[in-house]
Amino acid sequence: MSEFKRKDGRANNEIRPLKAEIGILKNADGSAYFEMGNTKVLAAVFGPREYHPKHEASLQEGIVRARYHMTPFSVKERKSPTLSRREIEISKLIKEVFNACIKRDLFPRTAIDVYIEVLNADGSTRVASINAVTLALVDAGIFLYDLVTAVSVGKVNGQLVVDLTGEEDQTGEADMPIAMMPSKKRVLLLQLDGELTYEEFNTLLNMGIEAINKIYEFQKTCLKSKLEEYLKAYGQI
């Protein structure tokens, strides 16, 4: 089984090359750019700020609002810029993921607005979006219980694989995005599209957790690298 290589030459449990940049948008309170192979996502966070309309605000806690949007040029054929059913659905689940990991009771009656633009789509966009938003939230200085890291796993041509590309997603038998708080080992999102046996599900979940830990380490180094440079320059570490 280890002989098998995927179309892009990756091993089954190998994730695509990652790239990230933090704090690239000046007008937003926090922002991040995240790349997983050819999937490129831009996330901006505003807030906590006043909730409008006010009657929808919660007196107990702040509320996360998310807007996941694919740019018209993100796919091969032009995508209509209006929010499709799929985008509204993904917006909702991203909102729920981050409602669970932010300490919201510090900011009653407020909104935390999260905007996500998919610049280039090649599978696993919701997962890349979640990774990008986490970085943007830390950049904005919002109280999180833990970073959130996500990865998609699936079954393609009978093989259990990690980090699906767009093609694998379309031709595969099943795909399963997972989002977790890695250091607390809590699952925040788990969707499954397709059919898996019980054993397959278990191995995929473990493969996903393994991949999530890799991405988690990457996220941590991204957030720390700039600060560490300064601290080292002045001999603080």
Next chain:
Amino acid sequence: MKREIVLPGTLLATGENLKPGLYTFKEDISIYAGLLGLFEKDTVKNGEVINIIPLKGKYYPREGDNVIGIVVRTYLFSWLVDINSFVYATLPFSNAVKEKRKKKRKFELNLANYLSVGDVIYAKIVSFDRNSPPVLSLKEKKGLGKVTSGYLITMSPAKIPRLIGKKSSMINMIREKLGIKIIVGRNGRVIAFTDDLNKIEILKKIIEKIELESHTSGLTDRIKMFLEESKNV
């Protein structure tokens, strides 16, 4: 003093008697960080509050803080003030104006005569809890009130403690070297009272430097050197 960069979810300390601070949280008996910040490991003592120095984030209002606000709306008997936080603060008429309001002539009162939209005020937060927005006052001490001249500079609220320094050492040094009056609001706003654009330019550069290097030690000395260098030019 060794410092460590911590991220949300980083384990800070474990112990029965530890208490979480404003930027940390407790789960079972462990304290975790909630923000990107710096943590001094040597400071952990039993029964004490464990906190971190945040490096980012919006201003979180606290009682007793001096802030610089901008009036955004006038109501019948109060003003709504933007204090660069996640909530607007209110400034009641009685906290702003010394003379007593004559009850009979209540309806002749026009708040716009005292403060109007866009005015900048230097105020103190007298109360704030989760259930109501922060309440400001201009009567708490001398020096508070409407700001009618000066140059407003904004910076990251998380870096303000560094601009002030230990026992105001940094800000007093800057005031002394530049020879101008500067007021600092905890909410990330600074006003310099001068018409000398060169001095404002120097102050802006200092603030930029502090924002970049806030988490390093010996900053006051470096700012001092920087000030002396820029004076010679």
